[in-house]
Amino acid sequence: MTEPALSFVGVWTALIALGVFLYVLLDGFDLGVGMLHGFAHDAADREVIMNSIAPIWDGNETWLVFCGVALLAAFPLAFAIIIPAVYFPILVMLIALVFRGVAFEFRFADRLRRAFWDRAFQVGSFVAVFAQGVVLGAFIQGFRVEGRVFSGTSVDFLTPFAILTGLALLFGYGLLGAGWLIIKTEGALQDWARRQGRICLIGVVIGIAVVSLWTPLMEQRIAERWFSLPQILFLWPVPIATLAGVVWEWRALSGTVDAAPFIAAILLFLLAYLGVAISLWPMIVPYHFTLWQAASPPSTQAFLLVGALFLIPVILMYSGWSYWVFRGKASRDIGYH
Amino acid sequence: MTLDPLLLSRIQFAWVIGWHILLPAFTVGAASYIALLEGLHLATARPVYLRVSNFWIRIFAVAFGMGVVTGIVMPFQFGTNWSGLSDTAGNIIGPSLAYEGLTAFFLEAAFLGVLLFGRTLVPPWAHFIAAAMVALGALFSSFWILAANSWMQTPVGYTIVNGRFYPMDWLQIIFSPSFPYRFAHTVVAFYVTTGFVVLGVGAYTIRRGLFPDEGRVMMTTALSLLIVLVPLQMFIGDQHGLNTRRYQPAKLAGIEALWNTGSELPLTLFALPDQSGERNNYAIEVPHLGSLILTHSLDGTVRGLKEFPADQRPPVAIIFFTFRIMVGLAILMLIQVVVGWWLRLRGGLFDRGWYLRACQLAIPIGFLAVLAGWTTTEVGRQPWTVYGLLRTAKSVTPSLTGHDVLLSLLCYAIAYLFVYPTGVIFVLGLVRKGPGETAPAPVEAGRPQMPVRRLPSPPQSEEVR
Numbered sequence: 001m002t003e004p005a006l007s008f009v010g011v012w013t014a015l016i017a018l019g020v021f022l023y024v025l026l027d028g029f030d031l032g033v034g035m036l037h038g039f040a041h042d043a044a045d046r047e048v049i050m051n052s053i054a055p056i057w058d059g060n061e062t063w064l065v066f067c068g069v070a071l072l073a074a075f076p077l078a079f080a081i082i083i084p085a086v087y088f089p090i091l092v093m094l095i096a097l098v099f100r101g102v103a104f105e106f107r108f109a110d111r112l113r114r115a116f117w118d119r120a121f122q123v124g125s126f127v128a129v130f131a132q133g134v135v136l137g138a139f140i141q142g143f144r145v146e147g148r149v150f151s152g153t154s155v156d157f158l159t160p161f162a163i164l165t166g167l168a169l170l171f172g173y174g175l176l177g178a179g180w181l182i183i184k185t186e187g188a189l190q191d192w193a194r195r196q197g198r199i200c201l202i203g204v205v206i207g208i209a210v211v212s213l214w215t216p217l218m219e220q221r222i223a224e225r226w227f228s229l230p231q232i233l234f235l236w237p238v239p240i241a242t243l244a245g246v247v248w249e250w251r252a253l254s255g256t257v258d259a260a261p262f263i264a265a266i267l268l269f270l271l272a273y274l275g276v277a278i279s280l281w282p283m284i285v286p287y288h289f290t291l292w293q294a295a296s297p298p299s300t301q302a303f304l305l306v307g308a309l310f311l312i313p314v315i316l317m318y319s320g321w322s323y324w325v326f327r328g329k330a331s332r333d334i335g336y337h
Numbered sequence: 338m339t340l341d342p343l344l345l346s347r348i349q350f351a352w353v354i355g356w357h358i359l360l361p362a363f364t365v366g367a368a369s370y371i372a373l374l375e376g377l378h379l380a381t382a383r384p385v386y387l388r389v390s391n392f393w394i395r396i397f398a399v400a401f402g403m404g405v406v407t408g409i410v411m412p413f414q415f416g417t418n419w420s421g422l423s424d425t426a427g428n429i430i431g432p433s434l435a436y437e438g439l440t441a442f443f444l445e446a447a448f449l450g451v452l453l454f455g456r457t458l459v460p461p462w463a464h465f466i467a468a469a470m471v472a473l474g475a476l477f478s479s480f481w482i483l484a485a486n487s488w489m490q491t492p493v494g495y496t497i498v499n500g501r502f503y504p505m506d507w508l509q510i511i512f513s514p515s516f517p518y519r520f521a522h523t524v525v526a527f528y529v530t531t532g533f534v535v536l537g538v539g540a541y542t543i544r545r546g547l548f549p550d551e552g553r554v555m556m557t558t559a560l561s562l563l564i565v566l567v568p569l570q571m572f573i574g575d576q577h578g579l580n581t582r583r584y585q586p587a588k589l590a591g592i593e594a595l596w597n598t599g600s601e602l603p604l605t606l607f608a609l610p611d612q613s614g615e616r617n618n619y620a621i622e623v624p625h626l627g628s629l630i631l632t633h634s635l636d637g638t639v640r641g642l643k644e645f646p647a648d649q650r651p652p653v654a655i656i657f658f659t660f661r662i663m664v665g666l667a668i669l670m671l672i673q674v675v676v677g678w679w680l681r682l683r684g685g686l687f688d689r690g691w692y693l694r695a696c697q698l699a700i701p702i703g704f705l706a707v708l709a710g711w712t713t714t715e716v717g718r719q720p721w722t723v724y725g726l727l728r729t730a731k732s733v734t735p736s737l738t739g740h741d742v743l744l745s746l747l748c749y750a751i752a753y754l755f756v757y758p759t760g761v762i763f764v765l766g767l768v769r770k771g772p773g774e775t776a777p778a779p780v781e782a783g784r785p786q787m788p789v790r791r792l793p794s795p796p797q798s799e800e801v802r
Contacts, residue, residue, distance in 0.1 A: 058402075060408065068412045069435035076427025083416025084734040090417055091745045095752045101406040102756050120654050148424055150734075154571075154741040202378075214624060263651045296428045299504050304432040311439045 008301035012074035013291050015308065022274060025176070025266060028197070030057035032177020034100065034125030035170065036120070036196050043322030045189050046118060050107070052184035052330035056322055058101065062315065073304050077148060077294035078284040085143040087154040093131035100124030103230035126170065137162030139217060140276060142286040161214060163238045168207025172269065174200035175249075178287045179262030182253075183331040190258075197253045197261055202278060205246055208272060215279060221287060235278060242271045340739020341729055344417040345392025351715075352366065353410050355708060356753050358774035360404030362707045365524065366531025367397045368472040369450070372480045373558070375465040376512075378519040390468075391456070392772030393535070394550065396764055398453055403760050405441075412438065418742065422722050422732035426502045429495060429510055434487035437478050444474025450537050455490040476524065483523055487516035487722050491584045491715070502723070514584050518577035519714075524568045526710060529670065532566060535559040535698035536677075538768055551772040553687060558697070560681060563674045571667060575630075581717075582631060585724060586718035590642045592660045593627060594620075602627035607661075610653040612793055615643060649720065656717045665707040666702055674697055 030053040037049040046169035072079040083090060100121055134157060141161050142154035178197030182190055203274035226235055245268045252260035282290045295301065352762070371393050375577075378386035381671070412434055415423050451459060452468035488494075494509030495502045504510055539555025540546050581590045588597075588765055594610040594617050595602065604626035608617035628637040642650050673695065680686040722732040 020530060058405075064439045065409055065412060066442070068416070069438045070433070072415060072423055073431030073435040076423050076431055079416050079427065080420035080424035083413065084418075084420045084736050087417050087734075087737065087741060087745070090413055094413060095748055096408050098752055098756060099407060100401070102759065106759065106763065107404060149420070150736045152736060154737060222509060241669065274547050299507070300428045300432055303507050304435050304503070305438060307436055308485075311443045314441055315439075331467055 006298055006302075007292075007295075008074075008298055008305055009295045011294055011305060012070070012295070012301055015312070016067060016070050016074065017277070019063050019067045021270070023060070023067055024269060024273070026060035026063060027057075028173045028264075028269070029053075029176040029180040030060055031125045031129050032173035032200075033057075033180055033224075034177070035123055035129065035174055036160045036181065036280075038122035039196070040189075041192070045192070048185060048189060048330050049181060050104075050118075050238065051182060054104075055326045056319075057104070059287030059319055059322065061097065063102075064097075066142075070239070070304075074296055074301050075284055075291065076292040076296050077289060081143060081145060081150045081285050081289070082139065082150070084154075085150045085152060086138050089131040089134040089157055093128050093135070094144065095252050096128035096131065100128060103107065124275050128164040129170050129173050133166035133172075134158075136169065136276075139172070140165070140280070141218065145288040146287065148320075156176045162217065164207070164210060164214070168211060169205065171200045171203025171207055172272075175204050175265045176262070176269070177255075179265040179315065182261050183258050186329055194253050194261070198250070201246070201249055201253065204268065208268075212275070219279075219287070225279055238271060238275055238278065242268065242275070245271060341744055342739050342742045343733045345739060345746055346733050347729070347739065349418060349742060349749060351712075352746065352753070353414060353749055355405070355406040355711075357404070357411060357758060358707060358711060359704050360400050360407065361479065362477070362527050362530045364397060364400050364404055364703055365475045365527040366529075367393055367400065367534075368468070368475045369528065369537060369559075370562075371397060372472040372477070372760070373464070373469040375468040377459075377558075378525070379461055379465050380454040380623070385554050387549075388687045388772050389551050389554050391768075395767050399764055399767070400480045405754070406689060406756075408441075410746060410749075416675075417745070418734050418737065419722070419732050420734040422727065425500065425732070426489070426723055426725055429488060429502050429504050430485040433488070433511070434482050436479035436497070437485075437572075438764075440474060440477045440481060440756070444471060444477070448474065449469070479524055479527070481518060483520045484511045484513070484516055486521045487515045487703060490718055492723050492726060496725075500554065515577075515580055518573065518580045518783055519529060521573045522570070522577045522710075525573055526567055526703070526707050529563065529566050529570055530707055531562040532559045533670065533673075533699050533703045534562065535700040537696045537698075540623050540696035542771060543687050544693050544697075548771045548773055556686065557681070560677045560686075561668070564678055567667070567670050567674050574667070578631065579633070585718065586640045586658070587642065587650055588644045588714075589631065590640060590645070591653045591717055592654050592656050593631065593639070595627070595641045596643050598638065598644055600628060600636045600638040602631070602637075602639055604630060607739035608657070612650070612653050622765060632738075651717045656713045659709045659712040659716070663713060664705040666709065670699070670702060670706070727802055745750075749764055753772050 033049060033053050034057075040046045068079075070115050071082075103117045103120035103124060107114050107121065110117065137159070137267050138157035141159060143150055144156065175197060178193050178200055181193035182197065185193060216226060225231060245264060249261060249264035249268060255261075280286050282292070284291045284294045309322055340420065371390055374386050374390035377383070378390060381623050386595030415434070415726070448467045451464065454462055455467060457560070490515040492502075493513050494504065495505035496505050497503070498574065508520050535555050536559035539559060540782050556625040578589065581592075594605055594608055601624075603622035603624045605617065606621045606623060608620035609615050625635050628639065629635055629641050631637065634711045642653065677696075680689055680692055720729050721727060722729050730792065
């Protein structure tokens with residue numbers, strides 16, 4: 001098709017990029033909290049931990065569905081290649097999220113078996129996060145494509161690199177979760193969350209370092225993107241800022257400002273996200289189709305944009321309001337039932 | 338035996354959509370029923386409406402949460418197993434699916450919280466408006482999903498470039514020829530489903546003798562709605578049939594197991610259709626009735642399956658029977674409702690143990706009819722996903738092997754067989770507890786909660802059983 005006069009590819013790239021980042025950030029911290037809560041010392045602590053995410057965790061999953069359907073509508077070719085390529089990680093993630101959602105509801109309804117549902121919630125969180133990390137790894141390493149279809153097998157995703165990103169994301173979401181708990185708790189429980197945060201940060205640093213070295217070695221184009229002139233002149237602040245972010249996070253985890261570890265974790269995620277985006281830009285199906293090649297026609301993108309530009313701000317405002325109302329420390333008895 | 342990824346993918350989609358559709362089948366109707374009760378309470382100020390409304394809000398919340406959780410699975414199916422369809426038709430069905438998601442979240446974000454937890458925090462009229470908006474939002478969700486489905490059944494407003502669909506006219510695409518009928522038929526089906534659930538739960542409540550007033554309100558409101566809705570649904574179904582005859586003649590011929598084109602056709606009440614032999618065995622037929630029903634004239638002509646190449650015919654036996662199951666259930670519903678009204682007008686509706694028991698037995702009848710009807714329309718459009726244009730075989734993800742899909746199907750099977758019984762047990766607990774208390778919903782699944790929850794809650798007897 002000829003280049004259309006009016007293109008919405010930029011807007012939809014921004015909207016989906018925002019959706020993915022919001023999802024990673026928001027469901028990231030509550031998945032992280034879900035993983036960490038199983039390691040808490042006693043039932044009372046677990047109660048506080050669960051209450052800290054009770055009012056908001058499920059709304060966070062909104063963004064996962066948004067990303068899925070928006071990708072289908074705005075970049076159908078990408079949807080049709082990427083999702084089959086990660087058939088099993090998506091399957092595992094969906095089933096883990098179903099169990100996690102059900103376990104969360106029933107832990108409050110079914111007090112007799114609360115320990116069982118808590119365990120299910122923790123396991124569901126772990127499995128869902130690992131699966132998402134594997135999806136990320138598979139995405140970065142690229143897919144086998146012939147014509148317009150994924151031509152590999154359903155186990156192509158299973159590489160050491162994807163397992164590494166799966167593990168790295170466990171620590172990443174754990175760090176976000178710990179940051180959230182530091183904001184929402186106090187006293188001994190908060191000290192515990194800070195310790196968990198430090199453990200997770202070590203994992204995150206190793207993860208970022210290995211991924212940063214591995215990807216340019218794995219993919220020539222990524223190496224050229226980062227290390228050739230003149231790009232290197234513009235891109236060197238990204239790794240430097242990441243290093244600074246790690247130092248800030250380490251100090252914040254022992255500091256006195258409760259919100260600092262969470263904010264530093266967001267910064268680290270933002271930088272890692274930026275790093276991936278720089279490596280892959282402008283590919284949406286690495287290394288076969290660009291955003292423009294995979295886009296649906298302008299009339300499709302415009303048709304959905306009309307509604308999205310009205311509905312998304314409302315959803316964002318409401319979410320923001322929810323967080324505002326539930327600000328402050330969580331306790332055992334306030335919050336959820 | 339080789340495992341066919343296409344067949345297994347179809348079974349998997351049927352499995353996840355079949356379980357999922359049960360939840361909107363109830364929640365779409367329940368949302369409207371709750372809005373009605375809230376309206377009645379506003380108009381009459383009778384507290385019994387409030388108690389009944391709160392009771393159904395509690396059950397609605399659980400069903401809605403499960404609907405959201407199982408709904409997250411659905412859009413990803415289009416990617417994992419039906420990437421051919423996504424690539425070929427994503428330009429057209431993508432926005433409808435996205436609007437469905439956005440509408441649902443918008444509704445939850447804005448109004449669901451008020452409905453679930455705002456009883457004591459907003460004035461009664463605001464609570465009524467929240468209920469009405471939730472009902473409206475549920476209808477909008479159905480609107481978008483059925484718009485996408487209807488376009489695939491009766492595609493219009495598109496052009497094909499390089500083997501892919503491009504939109505030409507969005508109004509035509511959204512309001513495709515089968516859409517008005519499918520939308521009306523589905524929504525009324527959902528309302529009827531909820532009606533029979535309310536009727537049966539009302540009967541159970543009366544039989545237990547604990548909350549007779551509430552039980553009576555449930556039964557009378559349900560019967561009043563059903564006496565209109567069930568005949569209306571039969572009328573809409575008939576109209577939908579005429580529409581199918583026009584736009585999907587092979588589907589209609591399959592439903593009727595009609596092999597030869599003809600006029601003055603009989604209605605086949607029962608038969609064992611033989612797809613490869615192109616004939617029916619053991620047929621029981623009523624003369625002329627077929628033409629009368631299908632064309633509204635005694636000598637109307639209907640095209641038979643032999644007019645279509647064998648590889649463009651739907652699996653006849655399946656839809657022949659699912660359609661008859663649906664119609665049979667509809668007739669049972671009509672009898673149930675008419676008998677109910679007869680007893681009501683004579684007096685003594687609430688004293689007939691046999692009728693109350695029959696109502697209880699009929700609780701799942703709407704769900705069964707929805708599944709039978711949905712199977713009829715979805716199997717009936719085979720072998721196409723986009724009718725006459727894109728084959729199901731071309732829609733499936735090409736990279737999948739039979740073992741891949743068998744494994745995923747097993748996972749979904751185990752997950753749903755665990756989740757649904759658990760949910761049912763939980764809802765039964767709520768039903769057993771009865772409509773006595775006016776406390777807000779003790780549990781809600783799925784979505785953002787109202788911030789107002791943090792505020793002091795009214796005294797509530799939240800017993801732990």
